Amino acid sequence: MTGTTFKYADNVDTDVIIPARYLNTPDARELAVHCMEDIDPSFAKRVRPGDIIVAGRNFGCGSSREHAPISIKACGVSCVIAASFARIFYRNALNIGLPILECPEAASAIAAGDRVSVDLGTGEIADDTTGRRFKAEPFPPFMQELIKAGGLAEYLRRAK
Amino acid sequence: MSMTMTQKILAAHAGQREVHAGELVMARLDLVLGNDITTPVAIGEFRKFGRDKVFDREKIALVPDHFTPNKDIKAAEQCACMRSFAKEQGIVNYFEVGHDCGIEHALLPEKGLVTAGDLVIGADSHTCTYGALGAFATGVGSTDMAAGMAAGETWFRVPSAIRIELTGSPRHHVGGKDLILHLIGLIGVDGARYMSLEFAGPGVASLSMDDRFAVANMAIEAGAKNGIFPVDGKALDYLAEHGAKPPEVYSADGGAEYERTISIDLSSLKPTVAFPHLPSNTRTIDEVGDIPIDQVVIGSCTNGRISDMRVAAEVFRGRKVAPGVRAIVIPATQRIWLQALEEGLLKVFAEAGCVVSTPTCGPCLGGHMGILAKGERCVATTNRNFVGRMGHVESEIYLASPAVAAASAVAGRIAAPNDEQ
Numbered sequence: 001m002t003g004t005t006f007k008y009a010d011n012v013d014t015d016v017i018i019p020a021r022y023l024n025t026p027d028a029r030e031l032a033v034h035c036m037e038d039i040d041p042s043f044a045k046r047v048r049p050g051d052i053i054v055a056g057r058n059f060g061c062g063s064s065r066e067h068a069p070i071s072i073k074a075c076g077v078s079c080v081i082a083a084s085f086a087r088i089f090y091r092n093a094l095n096i097g098l099p100i101l102e103c104p105e106a107a108s109a110i111a112a113g114d115r116v117s118v119d120l121g122t123g124e125i126a127d128d129t130t131g132r133r134f135k136a137e138p139f140p141p142f143m144q145e146l147i148k149a150g151g152l153a154e155y156l157r158r159a160k
Numbered sequence: 161m162s163m164t165m166t167q168k169i170l171a172a173h174a175g176q177r178e179v180h181a182g183e184l185v186m187a188r189l190d191l192v193l194g195n196d197i198t199t200p201v202a203i204g205e206f207r208k209f210g211r212d213k214v215f216d217r218e219k220i221a222l223v224p225d226h227f228t229p230n231k232d233i234k235a236a237e238q239c240a241c242m243r244s245f246a247k248e249q250g251i252v253n254y255f256e257v258g259h260d261c262g263i264e265h266a267l268l269p270e271k272g273l274v275t276a277g278d279l280v281i282g283a284d285s286h287t288c289t290y291g292a293l294g295a296f297a298t299g300v301g302s303t304d305m306a307a308g309m310a311a312g313e314t315w316f317r318v319p320s321a322i323r324i325e326l327t328g329s330p331r332h333h334v335g336g337k338d339l340i341l342h343l344i345g346l347i348g349v350d351g352a353r354y355m356s357l358e359f360a361g362p363g364v365a366s367l368s369m370d371d372r373f374a375v376a377n378m379a380i381e382a383g384a385k386n387g388i389f390p391v392d393g394k395a396l397d398y399l400a401e402h403g404a405k406p407p408e409v410y411s412a413d414g415g416a417e418y419e420r421t422i423s424i425d426l427s428s429l430k431p432t433v434a435f436p437h438l439p440s441n442t443r444t445i446d447e448v449g450d451i452p453i454d455q456v457v458i459g460s461c462t463n464g465r466i467s468d469m470r471v472a473a474e475v476f477r478g479r480k481v482a483p484g485v486r487a488i489v490i491p492a493t494q495r496i497w498l499q500a501l502e503e504g505l506l507k508v509f510a511e512a513g514c515v516v517s518t519p520t521c522g523p524c525l526g527g528h529m530g531i532l533a534k535g536e537r538c539v540a541t542t543n544r545n546f547v548g549r550m551g552h553v554e555s556e557i558y559l560a561s562p563a564v565a566a567a568s569a570v571a572g573r574i575a576a577p578n579d580e581q
Contacts, residue, residue, distance in 0.1 A: 011349055011438060015546040020525040024227060024234035026201045038548040058350035058383060062544060063525070064285040066201055066301035087354050087385055088285055092301035152303050153208035 001078040001099075001120075002128070003050035006036075006043060007112035010056035014068040014089065017060065023067055031067050032074035049076035052118065054110045056082065060089025069093040079118045081125060081136070083107040094143060097151035101125065103136035120144060162415035164321040165388055166356040169296040169410050173279045181320035181417075189219065190295075191273060192308040193282030195264055195521075196224040196235070198301070199242045202283055205306035214249050215312030221253040221273060221282075222246050223264040226521040228257050231528040262493025262519040265289035265377060265461035270493055275399055276391045277408025281308050286461050286543065288379045292372035293399065294391035294409065299380060319385045321356035322347070323418040326363025328427035333577040335471070336371030337463055337541065337561040339424065340378040341432040345442030346422065353383035355419060358412060363426045364390060369398045370467040377462045378543050381439040431576055433539075434559035437547045445564060445576045455538040456487040456569040457550075458562050459517070460524045463541035464492025466499050468562040473505040475566035475577055481513035482572030488530045490517040514569070526550045532557075539568040 016039040018031055025031065036043035053072065059082035060068060069092050072080065080093065083104040093100045099120055106125045110116060114129035123138035139147070149155040161178045163171065171178055174185035194202055199222055206214075214220055222242055227235035246254035253273060255261040260271075265286050268274050276294035280287060283305035290297035298316075300308070308314050324343065344351070357379045359372075367375070372389050379387025389395065391409045399407050431445040458464075458472050469491055481487045489509045491497035497519060500506050509516050523530030524542040532538055532551030537558065540550065545557035560568070563577040 013544075013546045015525070015544065015549050019548055020197075020226075020527055023197045023525075024232060024238060026204060026238070038553045058353065061349060061383065062285065062380075062546060064198065064283055064287075064299040064301050066198065066283075066303060069301075070201075084350065084353065086350070086383060088299050088301060088380075091304060095301060095303035151205075152307060153205045156307075157208055157210060 001050060002115065002117040003052040003078050004048065005052045005054045005110055005112060005114050005116050006040070006047065007110065008039065008053065008055040011058045011061055012039065012055050013062035014060055014065050015062055017068040018065065018071045023065060028070050028074040031071035035071040035075045044075060047075045047077065050078045051076065052116050053077055053080045054107055055080070056107055057084045059085050061086035064088045066092045066096060069096050069098045073098040081106050094147060095152040097147045097149065099147055101136040103134050106134035106136065162413035162417065164356060164358055164416045165410050165412040166296050166321060166358065166386060167318055169277060169279060170316060170318055179318045181318055183318045184315055185318060186313055186315050187279055188313050189281060189308050190278040191219050191221060191280045192305060193221045193264060193268065193280065193284065193287060194305050195226050195284055196228060196239045196242055197226045198283035198305060200238045201302035202305040202309065203241060203245050205303045206309055209306065209310045211310045214309045217250045218252045220251050220309055221268060222251055223255050223261065223267060224257060225263045225519070226525065227527050228520055258494065260494050262496065263461045263464060263521055266465055266492035266496065269293060269373070270402060270495055272403035275404040275407045276395065277410055281305065281314065285380045286377050288384065288386050289373055289377040289461060291376035291379065291386050291388035292369060294389060294395055296386055296388065298386045319354055319356045320419050321358045322352050323421040324357060324359045325361040325421055325423045326359060326426055327361055327423065328363050328425045329366030330426045330429055333563040334429050334431060335561055336367060336374035338429050338432045339426065340375045341434050341439065341442050341559060342429055343424065344378065344382045344440045347382055349381060349438055349440045350383040352379070355384055357382065357384045357387040359387070359389045360412065365392060366426060368467055369394060370465040373465065374462050378439065381543060431561060431564045433564060433574060434545055436545050436556040436558070439543070439545060439559060448574045451537065451558065451574040453485060453539055453568055453573055454536040455530060455532060456485060456565050457523050457530055457538060457540040457542060458565050459490030459492060460521065460542040461492065462543045463562050464490055464496065466496050468541065469496065469500045469505050472562040472566040473508040475563060475570065476512040476514065477508050479512055479570045481569045485569055485572050487514040487569040488517060488523065489514045490522065491519060493519050523550055539565045539574055541565050
């Protein structure tokens, strides 16, 4: 997957990813319209399918709202790369099939607007703008399958 | 092998003699919780699993508390979705607005639905509140809730722990909220990421159960998987009074390993305030400076319990909310509301110029019942002060105890509980 990056700082919380005032619907397309609204109001308009979010430590801290990764995925974001993820967001992202990678080096070196390629199978991250390459710990094969299936529910349904 | 208290509960629920930090275990669930925001998403996922029935209709709790009483049509639809699922599945612990309902994390302990030694997951990050009862309780998302409802078990990575050694006893007008804000200020909003916060030491005895609920409630604000307290006589009395199942008391082994130990002398704590926009951005009350305010919110799953109401009323009694300040008091459950009525506390609030709401999470997450305009400042007894959490992105939230919040309402600026006298 390859995309243009949007870059954010440490402690991006789920309230700014999808403000609670929009949590009166579980509809992914409606949520996508307001994704990142309180930290980057024009994000939902500018983001293109395949684009990548790069952020600092503790991405997705705060509320357990699964609407946060749902809205990011529904925007067409192909991967979130962060120095670290908050625990509940980490679980939620995988459970709904949003690819994420933990890589402090990439999170710090990649700049906003860089073209970045990600290989989930190997954990390789390439900044095509600067030519720098990084390596994140890839997920084990079952988790890659789970992400590819679109999340836990679909993965378990297919496994039956 | 020596284990922490949390590890022992996980081991018991995984059917293993021991577990170690980092290990993945499949564990049996005693209770699965959801609210009106997270449950509709979970129901959608539950349908995808292809199961007709939940694993145990007595071990699921569904609480409409966030946008209730329904704030708009969409919120009403979400509640209707949860209500009809509860009926379809015969969920025993579904609570309807007004009918002995309230904010989930105040309600479940009050109803005796969690006991010591339980393993609880909830699709709400503040599910960690039940650690005050000596349970392992942690927040999850809607898909995990759905899987829990379907299977009655789920996987966990066994956490390591930070031990918080408490000594002394807190001074007047200092309580659980000040302790947890102080701790988050020390270790940061990811200082306990993936770990347990295990509270211990002789100081625990001086904390009321309501103090412990407030502390465990905000473990997530340090990134923790759970916060947990040892089960002492106070906890056992609370469980018995609230008709909880017989407790299973676990305690940390003497040789248990911790990532670190932090010692806190409770008698040295001062009222503490978290400035915008992170719970870790703390200052003691003597360091706050002159911060004029527009609104005060006293309530939430952190500080909406009866002792919080009593503390606030003690400050408000015979005084007036400052001109230009809106003070909103929200008892966390119907029972607390009724008790506050019987004790005359609601009259104290109303006479002081507060508005008293029925139970709701409402303003805490910027839902309704007290949204902030651009540039407005609020002192809140809630748990998060993120950008835009209570309204406009340019509004500000200062987290504090009920005593500081009430004193601030009277003073019209952030104030110590004794300032206004």
